[in-house]
Amino acid sequence: MSVGWDEDRAPVLPMFPLGTALLPGETLPLQVFEPRYLTMVDHCTATPDRMRFGVVLIARGHEVGGGDERTDVGTVARIVSGRPVAGGRVLLGCVGEARLRVDDWLPDDPYPRARVRPWPDEYSHPDAADVATLTDRVGELTDLAAAFARTRGMPPPRFPDWESLPGDAGARAFALAAALPLGAIDRLRVLSAPGPAERVPALADALADVVAALRFRLADPGGADRDDAARET
Structure with a gap:
């Protein structure tokens, strides 16, 4: 381009x-x-x-x-x-x-x-272990998000998996990050990674925080309602 x-x-x-x-x-x-x-x-x-x-x-x-x-x-x-x-x-x-x-x-x-x-990507390939970690965390997030959606009577969200995404590793990581519920700072970290070798573990680290937060909300079902009420006041 x-x-x-x-x-x-x-x-x-x-x-x-x-x-x-x-x-x-x-x-x-x-x-x-x-x-x-x-x-x-x-x-x-x-x-x-x-x-x-x-x-x-x-x-x-x-x-x-x-x-x-x-x-x-x-x-x-x-x-x-x-x-x-x-x-x-x-x-x-x-x-x-x-x-x-x-x-x-x-x-x-x-x-x-x-x-x-x-600022083009630096030429690099993500480590296979990092890709496996990222894939596992996407799967974990998918399961937790489905469980959380059931508590709200909502349809489960769908997230793409690494193998289904087109393009090279750098483009795949960007596409996956765009589809996941990441905060602005985590999105910036993914954007700022020099190349795919750094972007994949950055995305996996960001997902670890999302998974931990979702586990906490599932362990305290009333917490989500309290959060929603606090935002409305």
């Missing part, structure tokens, strides 16, 4: 800091309403060669209003669909493409921008 980057010069790319880390290959629906990002969308959609912007995780702060602290690792998002809706908003459909690193941030005028460079 090419975004017209010159390897010897970091280009300026429109940026959209979000409360999540977008992964390559992942779809990203966006509802755009802030004036600065509506201006960004107008810029990106003005010509076919501008249909991309960068997405980085907000490390501290909020998506709306600015003044946030941003990470320097992200993903190029390509706009694949867009339509205006009521209230002057725009609905975008995007897909994550290549990883990027931010060289430096420019003033947010008229919208966030940064000088960025592509």
Whole structure:
């Protein structure tokens, strides 16, 4: 995939800091309403060669209003669909493409921008033992999630297995991470792994925490209800 980057010069790319880390290959629906990002969308959609912007995780702060602290690792998002809706908003459909690193941030005028460079995967292969550990944890998560869903009268979630995913090991790890219930920081760790050899164990470690949390909730069935009630107050 090419975004017209010159390897010897970091280009300026429109940026959209979000409360999540977008992964390559992942779809990203966006509802755009802030004036600065509506201006960004107008810029990106003005010509076919501008249909991309960068997405980085907000490390501290909020998506709306600015003044946030941003990470320097992200993903190029390509706009694949867009339509205006009521209230002057725009609905975008995007897909994550290549990883990027931010060289430096420019003033947010008229919208966030940064000088960025592509960050391709380092060539590596995950260890077979790490893949086996990851596969086991996905299976464990599947069983626990099904048990938890039964307590709520809900259909069990389905997670893909490693062997069923297409692409090389790096793309498989991204696709699996996108399908799993990971927090923003764990997603960033998966995104920031230099290559597949590091990404697979990073994903397995993140899943260990998810499995432990789900085991705790199953051991204390009333805890989930208390958590839900606390969020509603």
